[in-house]
Amino acid sequence: MYNTPILRHIVIQLCHFCLKVSGWKLKGEPPKAPKYVLIAVPHTSNWDFPIALAIAFVYRFDMHWMGKDSLFKGWRGPIMRWMGGIPIIRSSSNNVVVQTIDAFKTSDRLVIAVPPEGTRSKVDKWKTGFYYIALSANVPIALAFLDYTNKTGGFLSFIQPVMLKKTLLQCAPVMPEFQENMLINAMWNNL
Secondary structure, eight states: OTTOHHHHHHHHHHHHHHHHHTTOEEESOOOOOSEEEEEEEOOOSTTHHHHHHHHHHHHTOOOEEEEEGGGGSTTHHHHHHHTTEEEEOTTSOOOHHHHHHHHHHHOSSEEEEEOTTSSSSOOSSOOOHHHHHHHHHTOOEEEEEEETTTTEEEEEEEEOGGGHHHHGGGGTTOOOSSGGGOOOTTTTTTO
16 A cells, blocks of 8 residues: 555655644554554544544554444445545444454564544444454554644554453553543453
């Protein structure tokens, strides 16, 4: 996705300009590791996707992401796939975790962004697929964020799955666009 020669340079400059004009600042650096699960928290707004994608372009790292299959219908499908999208049928069990673990095991380089809430709506607990993907594929987890109050996005930590619960406490000061949909206290209840 990020390696289309001429278009890549144009998109990076456009994303940098849009982030700057809209007041967004970047914090931290993406991990240099060739493979990891990127959890993007909190996920409460439709704006999370274009802002996170713009940040990924500016940081110049290849990021794949999971999205509901309806985003890939019709003319949008090829575009979403070019941007790193992986369609997920949420209405049925498709062994997404197992398929993703296999993809990690057969790839030299792979970063997959997963919103652990699984939706923009308010949830009582996170979905645990990202955790079991990282644990079973023996890859670390990177914690990315979007703080709408301070208009800052970037990276907080890079950890092994067994350290996740302790590290999630770093999310407490991050403010999403829709704070009422953010889950802080019960994030790790089902891990």
